[in-house]
Every structure is written in C-alpha cells, then in structure tokens.
Amino acid sequence: MATKKGVEVSIGIGDAVKLANADVVAAYPITPQTHIVEHLAELVAEGELDAAFIPVESEHSAMSACLGSAATGARTFTATAGQGLELMHEVLYVASAMRLPIVMAVANRALSAPLSVWGDHSDVMAVRDTGWIQIFTENGQEVIDNVLCAFRVAEDRQVLLPVMIHLDGFHLSHMIETILFPEQSEVDQFLPPNQYPFPLDPSKPVTMGDFSPPVLYTEARWAQEVNLRASKEVVLQVWKEFGAKFGRNYSPVECYKCENRKVLLLTMGSFTETAMTAIDELEKQGRTDVGLVHLRLWRPFPFEELRQAVKDADVLIVLDRALSYGGPGGPVCSEVKSALYNLKKKPKVVSFVGGMGGRDITVAGFETIVNRGIEIAQKGSEQEFEIFGVRE
Amino acid sequence: MANKKPDKKTEAEMTWKDLEVGLIATEPGSARQYKTGAWRSQRPTYEFSKCIKCGLCSIFCPEGCISQNEQGCFEADMYYCKGCGICDKECPTRVITMVEEEE
Secondary structure (H helix, E strand, O other): OOEEEEEEHHHHHHHHHHHOOOOEEEEOOOOOOHHHHHHHHHHHHOOOOOOEEEEOOOHHHHHHHHHHHHHOOOOEEEEEOHHHHHHOHHHHHHHHHOOOOEEEEEEEOOOOOOOOOOOOOHHHHHOOOOOOEEEEOOOHHHHHHHHHHHHHHHHOOOOOOOEEEEEEOOOOOOOEEEEEEOOHHHHHHHOOOOOOOOOOOOOOOOEOOOOOOHHHHHHHHHHHHHHHHHHHHHHHHHHHHHHHHHOOOOOOEEEEOOOOOOEEEEEOOOHHHHHHHHHHHHHHOOOOOEEEEEEOEEEOOOHHHHHHHHOOOOEEEEEEOOOEOOOOEOHHHHHHHHHHOOOOOOOEEEEEEOOHHHOOOOHHHHHHHHHHHHHHHHHOOOOOOEEOOOOO | OOEOOOOOOOHHHOOHHHEOHHHOEOOOOHHHHOOOOOOOOEEEEEOHHHOOOOOHHHHHOOOOOEEEOOOOOEEEOOOOOOOOOHHHHHOOOOOEEEEEOOO
16 A cells, blocks of 8 residues: 655655665755755664765765766665756766666756756756666656656666656755655565676676777767667566556656647646646637647657657647757757658647746746747748747 | 677677677776787887896886896887887886887
C-alpha cells in the first residue's frame, strides 16, 4: 500500500532518494534546489538514510565526486539548478562518456545575468548535448516516480548512462502536493541493488577516462551515441514495468485531446498542466480543434513518437522557455522542426518563447498563444519566433 | 587501450563494437602501447665510449624513457622519446648529440 502525503516536491525527492536506498549524495545547495539537498543532509544526519553525504565546495566538485562514487558501484544522487548546472558543465560530459549511472534532479532555473533565481529552461538547454538521458516532469508525483525510474534506467546493464530529471524551479520544486509514496518493499522489488560492472577495486585495476588518440575517438563517440539512442527502449520498458506495478503510466510524448485536432500546442514541464486547462477552456468556447502534446523525454529525442503524435495536425505551436540567442529562437522548436522536416505531410510549426525567468503563462496566456499561433500559421511571419508577453 | 576482445585487434582495426563500455581500460599499464615518440623533430645520437654510466640523463628525462642498455650505458627508447634534448644538456661528458630527424 502506498502512503499518501501532502509534501513539498523537493522534500518528496529526498524521500524518494531514501526509498531508492542511495549510497552517496554529493551536492552543493543552490536555489531553487536547496530543499532537496537540505532534506537529504537531514535524512543522512538523522540516520534515516544510510548514505555518505559529501558537502562539496562547488557544483564542479559535486559532479566530480559523483563520478568517483558511481565508479565504485555506489548508487549516486545529486541535484542542482541554473548556474550550478553550468558550473558542472564539463564534468557532465565525463559522466556520460564514462557511462556512470548517476541520477540528478535539476530544479530548472534561469541563467544570469540579470540575476534570476526563478524558473525557465535556459539551464537545461545549455546541457542538451552532454549525453545524459533527460526527462521533463509535469507535477510532483511525476517527479517522485521518475526519480525511482531514473535509477532503474541508469543502472541497467544495457544503458549505464546518467539521468537528469528536470522539474521546474519553484513551479514544481516549492509546490506542496499530495504525493503517493510506494512502500519500501515495493521499491526494493522494483529497484534491485546497483550492479555496476566495473567497480573501482585495487585488486582488479581499471583506467577510466583514458587517453584516446584520433584513431579511436570517433569509435568511442559513436558507441556512446548508439547506446544513448538505444536507451529509449529501456526507458520505455522501465516505465511500462512501473505502470504495471504502481498504476501510473508514462510515455515519451503524451497527447492530451490530440485526436483529430488540427491545431496542436507543444509544451514541456509543469506548464503542461496550465496548457491542458487552456485546451479545456478553448473547447468550452467552441474551439474543438485544439489539442496538446507534452514532450516528456528530451534525450534521447523521441522522433517516432513525436512524428506519430503530430502527423495529422495542420498547425503545431511550440512553446520554449529558453532562447537560442541569434539563432532560431526556441531550442525545442528548432529540434521539433528538424524532426519533421523530411516528412511529406507535416504541420506548419510556429515558435513561441515565453515563461522565462519565472514569468507565469496563465490559462488566458495559452489561449492567446494558440490564437496568435493560428494567425501566424495562416498569414506567415518574417520572424523566426515570437516572444510571448514582452512589453514593446 | 580499451579492447574488450581477447583476440587483440590493432587500434586501426577496432570497430566501435570492440570498445569496452565507456572506453574503460581493463588492462593495467596498457598506455605503454601508445607510440608517443612519433612527433620528434630531433633525436639523440650516442658516443658511448664517453659514457660514465652516471644515469643523470635518465633522472632528468621528462618522459622516463631512458634506461641502461646491454653495455650498461644509458640510452633512450625511441618508441617514446620526444626529442626534447634535455639528456644532451645534462650529460656531463657530452655523450649525446641531437640530430635532425630525417623522416
């Protein structure tokens, strides 16, 4: 039997990591991730979680400590946000290339300057190509469920890759929600002990992150790429098993009232729930041709699932919460466009950027985006994208 | 060197499938197989009759590639020697002369 608790999502993450029996937590506190790390430090200090808590002096060190920890075969967790994720940047590539199964929660935050502690996806998009599996979450329950799934995926012998769980800073991290926590015995059944195949051991020495001359580097990179793409099958399998066991099902691309709808909105993260309400409101107003696509799995990118979800639509409106300065506008939209480019029949894709630095997009805001998006699709636009809600 | 197969292929023969997970090297000391003496522009030549076998060149060699040969004289291993010339500078009896690499 699951326990139902009203809890702040960040505290819930700490509890989920405890349920996962993590061995090592190495993290540096940063808003809006702080409560996750504080709660884990508390759980370790109180003896409720039998783990080593490594209080490092920076995020670069946090991820470096995670490398060492994961390489010993210890179940390893960390969390960060915004500038902290960027300070980790170079080490993120090392974690994925060395194939170390680290799980990290990222409380998505805008980047400086100007200084902003509030949420958007600028931090995620900057680490898009670091080779990590990346999952976006919509609500507190989804965060907790996916933290548990992330350990299963990361430590799978066929995968051995680090996983990021993205949750919107404040909009999710500081929200108090009713969350179902599975029993310890159920989690233990779902998540067997970590069996990392090359644990650091003086009696059986290995070299990790070895020197690779030009004659091998391309092969090493391709092996990593093939592996990351193939990890999607394991993600699907783990979600399926999780659904069968706990009754909550997840998919890489989720459709909300998409069937036979000619206009689709695409969102990621917590804004998806507001967008759902907007779709319902539009329906009440007689706009029964609008649906919603939620992109949950960001890496590996779910090409087939996305194409399937949007193939019959005429217009696809993509909302990004980050800017690619001087480029195509929204990074998600540019990836969606490239995923659809070679299809014979495809929707017109319209790009919006909004919700940056913690600015809300309300239900009415999404209705405006949909109506403006339809207008742009019909009349065309000379701009690569439109920025929603900017005062001009 | 991260070949997981027991039947060792050369680096140039290895495909991505032959690489160990994460390019982990499971054989200790396998970096010795890398030929790191390939980019020399000068090489040491020896007049061993002058060698007093003091070993100073071996101590100063930043590559650690100088050891005693069959006569007990100190000589660089050309598989690793980068041709820096430090051995020549340090040798008290001027055994070594650096010459341009022909190839």
